[in-house]
Structure formats: C-alpha cells, structure tokens
C-alpha cells in the first residue's frame with residue numbers, strides 16, 4: 353500500500369531510540385526537528401480527548417502516575433473524533449508518508465504501483481536495480497542506487513532473496529496487551545486512538561501505557577475469544593501496555609515468521625497491565641470485569657539492524673544497496689517508531705545527495 357503503515361497509524365509522533373542510535377554514531381537532532389516541523393507534531397489538543405481519557409488522567413494522577421497528552425501529527429481542526437485512525441483518516445487530518453510521496457512526484461519521481469519486488473539485482477558486488485512482478489508480469493528496473501523500504505517483514509525477505517543471508521534475524525514487534533475494564537457510560541470511542549501516554553516506566557521497566565480499545569467486537573474476539581467479544585463497547589475503557597520486546601523473532605526467506613514471547617516479555621507485559629488494572633479500578637471498573645488481551649504487536653523491525661546487516665550509513669554489504677525502514681532499528685523501541693524512521697530517511701538523503 354502506498355504510504356505503508358503510516359496510513360493506518362494512530363498519529364503518534366515521538367522520538368525514540370535517540371541514545372541507542374547515538375551509541376552507534378548516529379545523531380538525529382536536526383532531522384528530528386525538521387520532521388517534527390513538517391509533520392506539525394504537537395501534544396494532542398485537549399478538545400480531542402474523550403471523557404474516558406479525561407478520567408484516565410484523573411485516576412492516574414490520583415494514583416501518582418504521569419499520564420500526559422500524546423504528541424500527535426493530527427490536525428485538531430480537521431479531526432472529527434471518529435476514533436477510526438487505524439482505518440486511514442477519512443478527513444485527511446493525519447500526516448502520512450503520502451505527503452512525502454506527493455512531494456517526490458512533484459519533483460519528478462515516477463511511482464510504480466501494484467508491483468512486488470522479489471529481489472535486488474547485484475553485479476560484481478554492486479546493486480544494479482530490482483526484479484519484481486507487476487500487473488504486466490515480470491519487470492526489471494535498473495538503478496545506480498537501491499533503497500529498500502519494504503518494512504520489518506518485507507525488507508528481510510527481499511534481502512535474503514538477494515543473497516544477504518544475515519537478514520531476517522532479530523525480529524521485534526513492540527509486543528502489547530490491552531487491559532479492558534467495564535465502566536458504566538465511559539468509553540474511548542470518540543477520540544484519536546492512543547490519546548495519552550505514560551512513559552515513566554519506559555527506561556526502568558521497558559513499557560509505556562496508553563488508552564486504547566479495539567471497538568469492533570470481531571477484533572476483540574481475536575484478542576480474547578468469546579470473553580473479549582462479550583465486552584460492552586459503549587461502557588468499555590482499555591489501556592494498552594506496549595513493551596520493548598526481546599528481538600527473538602525471525603523472518604524467513606519465504607516470508608514466514610516466528611515470534612516467541614519470552615519470559616522477560618511476559619514480565620514487562622504483566623508489570624504494565626497490573627498498573628493499567630489499578631487505573632481502571634480507580635476509575636470505577638469492577639476488578640472482576642477486567643480482562644487482559646492476548647499479546648499482539650504492530651511495530652515489526654530489527655531484521656536488517658544497523659551494526660549487523662547495514663552499516664551506520666544504512667548501506668548493506670552490497671555496494672549502493674541501502675535500507676531505510678523499521679528493519680534497520682538496532683533494538684525494539686517500545687515506542688512509536690515513525691518519527692525516528694523519518695529522521696533516519698532524512699539523514700540518508702544527506703548521505704546520498706550531500
């Protein structure tokens with residue numbers, strides 16, 4: 353999909369992995385500032401918060417926790433509080449990578465849609481282009497420089513098919529669970545998803561907390577079977593625990609995936625959800641009504657990590673073959689990664705066209 357996962361994002365714009373990248377010799381101060389300005393990132397407007405989130409702020413404060421407004425790339429004037437950010441914004445209130453694509457097209461870029469890249473063409477250790485399949489069948493596109501950006505699950509497949517066998521290891525997905533409580537008359541239906549964030553435990557315990565509820569019952573069925581489906585959508589508040597998980601997963605050359613949840617992952621998920629339960633109980637949820645979803649994740653990355661598959665310029669061992677997406681992240685952020693990926697792309701632009 354053009355625009356990739358940014359199209360379905362919650363609009364959270366938070367710098368992450370600054371220290372880890374600095375330790376690898378990559379400082380992104382200017383790039384972060386430039387991206388934040390272009391994406392109009394600011395804490396979510398108070399007027400966009402639902403009553404459910406306002407009660408979360410109150411309960412967290414009472415308990416001594418620090419739930420803050422999430423920095424967002426959502427235009428508060430355009431946002432209609434439909435709560436459907438993850439289906440793509442019908443009101444065009446959210447920044448997506450399509451904005452950059454449009455700019456690229458205005459500057460002469462040619463976009464080839466509906467085409468799957470299979471492998472990179474390599475000659476004498478240098479990238480020469482790509483081979484893929486489009487609506488007209490097989491095609492080759494020749495180029496002096498190739499930048500792969502097929503995401504944490506797509507890029508390692510292309511790399512392995514292109515002879516870079518080291519790719520695919522070290523998969524993380526920023527595992528998360530949603531903790532739901534039934535509270536009469538309160539819900540999070542009419543606000544951008546993940547309107548708040550508490551990151552006070554991120555450094556010490558590897559997790560953040562953020563309001564989140566899946567409103568379609570079918571999705572809650574996937575999260576927790578019949579129990580999840582039976583929850584009353586209009587009297588339901590959820591708090592997500594998102595962790596920096598261990599990079600114990602793998603993407604194989606045929607695109608299949610393994611992703612174990614390790615004991616340390618479970619500890620982090622449990623630690624976060626026990627605080628979520630405390631907050632929900634303070635808000636008035638009956639502790640017996642509280643359920644925790646099965647683990648899931650939405651930030652696959654680490655499968656072409658800086659330092660193992662790409663160097664600090666994001667170049668692979670194949671000359672002129674670069675990677676710029678979540679797969680280069682050196683470790684699980686446990687935080688929204690879009691802003692950092694955009695900043696890395698801006699840095700790569702300087703490498704390619706100094």
Ligand SMILES: Cc1cc2nc3c(=O)[nH]c(=O)nc-3n(C[C@H](O)[C@H](O)[C@H](O)COP(=O)(O)OP(=O)(O)OC[C@H]3O[C@@H](n4cnc5c(N)ncnc54)[C@H](O)[C@@H]3O)c2cc1C
Pocket residue numbers: 353354355356357358360361362363364365366438467468469470501502503504506507510650651652676677678679687688689690691693
């Ligand atoms: C529901 C949801 C909400 C999220 N909300 C946020 C948020 O609010 N803030 C945040 O920072 N992060 C958020 N994330 C995570 C974030 O969107 C991703 O981590 C990030 O966009 C990943 O960027 P990427 O460039 O690595 O890959 P992607 O965005 O996945 O882009 C990869 C692109 O490559 C294409 N592709 C894959 N394989 C091939 C191939 N073989 N040939 C051609 N094209 C291919 C895909 O179709 C896609 O367009 C969210 C994720 C989800 C799923």
